[in-house]
Amino acid sequence: MAARTHPKTFSIRRRILALALALLVGAAAVLIAFIHDYAQRSADRAFDRLLAASALTIAGAVQIEEGGIIVELPVASFAMFSGRDRVFHAVEDSSGRVVTGYDDLAAALENVQGTEPQFADIMYRGELMRVASVARLTSAANAADWVTIHVAETQSEREALSAEILGNAIVPVIALTLLAVGLVWFGIGRMFAPLTQLEEELRARAPEDLSPIAVPVPSEVSHLVSALNAFMARLGNTMDRLSGLVAEAAHEVRTPLASLRAQAEIAMDETDHQALHRRVARIHQGAVHASQLVSQLLMDATVSHRLESKETDPLPLSAVIEDVRQRLDPDAAGRLVLEVPAEAGAAALRVDRVALREMLRNLVDNALVYSTGPVEIRAALSGEALRVAVSDRGPGIAESEKPLVVRRFTRGAAGAGKSGSGLGLSIVSRVVEAHRGTLALIDRDGGGLTVEVALPVAVRRKTRKARRSAAAVGVLACAVLALNPGPSPQAATSTYPAPRPPETTASPILTIVGTTDTPLFARFIAAFQSLRPDVTVVYEETDTLPMYERFIDGTLAPKPDLLVSSAADLQLKLANDGHALAYDSPFLDELPAWARWRNEVFGFTFEPAVIIYNRDLVAEAEVPRTHLRLAELLETQTERFSGKVATYDISVSGVGYLLAAQDQLISSNFWRLANAFGRVSAQLSGSSPAILDGVAEGRLALGYNVLGSYAFARQAEGADIGIVVPDDYVLVLTRAMVIPRNAPNAELGKAFLDFALSPAGQAVAAEETALGAVMAGTQGPWSSEAIAARGRGVIQPIPLGPALLVSLDRQRRTRFLETWLEIASPKP
Structure with a gap:
């Protein structure tokens, strides 16, 4: 079990x-x-x-x-x-x-x-x-x-x-919740003190003490104490009944044992063979009776235990009948007559197998003992109950004895002279009662007795397994053909092979499209490849506005992994319009707030917009050191500087437009200066290097809003130019990096971006390239601190933010360009 x-x-x-x-x-x-x-x-x-x-x-x-x-x-x-x-x-x-x-x-x-x-x-x-x-x-x-x-x-x-x-409000809520939990725990401990007292009272009792508990307890626990007292009362009654049963069983067993002993003692002294044979027959009869009594007592105890354990399983009646029949001797089994339809025999009973078997066996044994003819077993389904009837042609049971014979050790008058213990029908009654059934003792017409038992049938719950078929999902792939027109006339492509390519695989290729002069950017590439010698770098140099337009048109080929431009407003628009890949660089928090936008646009240089001049054409004493002084110089010496001044053509240069738009916001003298450019027929150029070339060669006297990084680098190379970091205000821009969302090798783009922001990359910007290091604390002649110290004006960085998008508004840009070109264009 x-x-x-x-x-x-x-x-x-x-x-x-x-x-x-x-x-x-x-x-x-x-x-x-x-x-x-x-x-x-x-x-x-x-x-x-x-x-x-x-x-x-x-x-x-x-x-x-x-x-x-x-x-x-x-x-x-x-x-x-x-x-x-x-x-x-x-x-x-x-x-x-x-x-x-x-x-x-x-x-x-x-x-x-x-x-x-x-x-x-x-x-x-x-x-x-x-x-x-x-x-x-x-x-x-x-x-x-x-x-x-x-x-x-x-x-x-x-x-x-x-x-x-939400975060600021959650903290006090959590604190109050924890405090409440602590108070609840303390209160529970106080509330359970009476139960501890009750436990001590029960532990101190003797095992035989089943008297009611008299410990004072709160009203909430009084129901528990009342139930415990009732349980002990029931336990006392059970103990009394058990003691009575033991006493009755001892008395019933003592009588046949005493008879056996007496018969055996007499037989020992018997000399007559016939008499001795009769004595041995009586001893055998008494032993059989005692054996049956002991067997019934053991079975009674077994059934009681099985019924208390309530171990039930669905069990068909036909299996139980077959089990009982196999336990009979052949003669007795031959007297059984079965009338069990297939439906009734297959009906499942949720009962204990041993208890049901013993119930049916006792009914069959009684019928076989008290009758000499056939014993009929019939079964039939009646609603949700299964009725089993065992019938015989014996003497039957008197009506007055029927309520008594279901008690322990009680037998009817017809049992006189028959061996038995008086436990059979008692066992049957308890099994039926435990399984919520009914028991009936019915007299048969023509003599005999029918014992009918009705037991509930177990309800079979039919479960159906749902079968689901998995449908295959097909994925369609579409091939997109793109035109490859090749680089524009303004673009120049340079390839930097990997210093140490991988031995077993092809070298990964990082494609960068930028507006930085190739000789300057090559130094960044060389420093990067010293850290990543396995990477081949392809760099395409172009202008700011064409780079933006070609990217939007999808004509950049091959597709870039990184875009680098001094036109930060165009880079910001790319990101704002959803073309940039978000990346949380490990150097993002160290980058000044003005030099980054979200985690999509990253500035890595510090480049002031300066005024340059040719030292032979402009005396040191008359060098304009403010924007207003430049306008006055051009207004008063128009003929001298006619055709000798250059600035950006903001209609074709993205960085030129950015600087002009910012100048217009800051300076109240912007349109005066633009008018002065028109009066001297200023030359409009698409890039800083072109302006620098003109000033260095003496074809130009002055250049306005030239990127300081180019000017400082050209001066360091020996060009005879002067550089003015204005004393009123200094516009500072940063070259912005963007990783396109559709970059073929985005991880390489991220790696180069991290390098550019790292101390190693910033050292390149602060030293030989003169592009200026944007990270504070970088050492070198072109750190942000060193550049700011070159002028006395207010340093005004152009912050990367939504305000830059205003100047790119289609209508505002059109009107601004029309006005500026009308005023600043060379006059015929």
């Missing part, structure tokens, strides 16, 4: 604590959920106001000129944003035509009417955007129309603010 498994003990104290903890944690979770919702709503309100303010600022700049809508984006419209989110805008007229901004943003939104901002969340370029839309009423001639302004922003900053509010 399998050992009975006992349930594991548990601690009420721990259960209460666990429940209290669950309730406290649940309450804390609900509170945190409320705080989270509040934090989100608060962040949304704050940033929605910024969005609305940006849209209203743009709306205030909407004008009507010559019947057309003109919008010149104010810098403040984007400068109010934090810089970590991507920003998009669109301005539409009443017909839905996009005046300026992003066409696809306007297509995703509807026109609005009314000056109250309307907000919406949309998916745009793969990210969730929050959009503020306002309308501005404009009138021209006899008509008035609404102009719609949309400003969209990603939601990183508002999520960060929400997380910060």
Whole structure:
């Protein structure tokens, strides 16, 4: 028999604590959920106001000129944003035509009417955007129309603010929850003190002491004490019944044993052979009786144990009948007559196998003992019960004796002279009662007795296994053919083979497209390859605006792994429009905040915009050291400097446009200086090296807004040029790196970016290249500190942020270029 498994003990104290903890944690979770919702709503309100303010600022700049809508984006419209989110805008007229901004943003939104901002969340370029839309009423001639302004922003900053509010609120909630748990634990200990007293009372009792517990306990525990007292009362009654049973069993066994002893003693002295034979027959009869009695007592105990253990399994009746029949001798088994239909024989009974077998065996034994003819066993299903009847043609049982014969050691009058113990029907009765069945003793017509037992049938639960077939999912691959027009006339490609290529595989190739002069950038490549000698580097030099346009058009071939440009605004627009791969460089936190945007645009140089001059054409005493002094010099000596001054052509140079746009924001003398360029018929160039060449060769006297890195490097090489770091203000830009989202070897791009920001890369920028180290604390003649010390003006870095996107607005850029070219272009 399998050992009975006992349930594991548990601690009420721990259960209460666990429940209290669950309730406290649940309450804390609900509170945190409320705080989270509040934090989100608060962040949304704050940033929605910024969005609305940006849209209203743009709306205030909407004008009507010559019947057309003109919008010149104010810098403040984007400068109010934090810089970590991507920003998009669109301005539409009443017909839905996009005046300026992003066409696809306007297509995703509807026109609005009314000056109250309307907000919406949309998916745009793969990210969730929050959009503020306002309308501005404009009138021209006899008509008035609404102009719609949309400003969209990603939601990183508002999520960060929400997380910060939530984080600050969670700390006291957790602290209070832990304090409450401690108080609950202390309170539970105090509450369980009476149970400890009750335990001590029970341990001190003698084993035979089953008297009621009289220890005073709280009302909550009184039910437990009452149940324990009732249990001990029942246990006392059980012990009394058990003692009575033992006494009765001892008495019943003592009588046949005493008779056997007496008969044996007499037989020992008997000399008559016939008499001795009779004595031995009586001894045999008494031994048989005693054996049956002992067997019945043992079986009674076995059945009692089996019924208490309640080990039941579904069991078909036919199997039990066959088991009983096999235990009979052949003559007795031959007297059985079975009338068991197949349906009834297969019916499963959820009963103990041994108990059911002994119940049926006792019924059959009684029928065989008290009758001489056939014994019939019939079975039939009746609803949810199975009825089993055992019938004989014996003397039967008197009606008055039927309630008595189911008791222990009680037999009817018909049992006189028959061997028996008086336990058979008692066992049958207890088995039937334990299985919630019924027992009936029925007299048969014509004499005899039928004992009918009704037992509940086990309900079979049919379970069906669901079969699911897996469908194969096919993946279609599409081949995209791209045109490869080759490099543009402005581009020059250089290849730097790996110093130590891998022996077993091809050398990995890093492709960089940049605007830095190849001889300068080659020094970065050489220093990088000293750390990664297995990498081949392909560097394509081009100009800022063509690089941006070719990348947008998809005509850069091969596809670059890294884009490097001094036109930081164009790099920022690439990232803002979703073309940059995010990368958390290990040097990101050390990079000045103004020299990075999110984790997509990284500045690595420190380059001031300077004024250069030819020492032979401009005397040291008359060198202009401020922007105003430069304008005055050109205004007063127009003929002398006619055709001798150069600056960027901002219509073709991205970095030139960036510097001009920033000059216009800072300097109140910008348009005066632009007018002075026009008066002297300034030469407009697409790059700093071209201007440097003209000044160094004497064809030009002055160059304006030349990148200091090129100027310092050319001066260090021996060029006869002077360099002025203006004394009023100094614009400082940084060359920005972007890893394209579709870079073939993005990991190599990341490796080069990390090198450029590392101390080794910054040392290259601070020394021979003169590009300037952006990292504070870098040693070298061209560190940011050393460069700043060369002038007395305010150092004004051009920060990488959404404000740069204002100058790239389509309409603002067009109007700015038209105005600047009209004023600064050479006069005929």
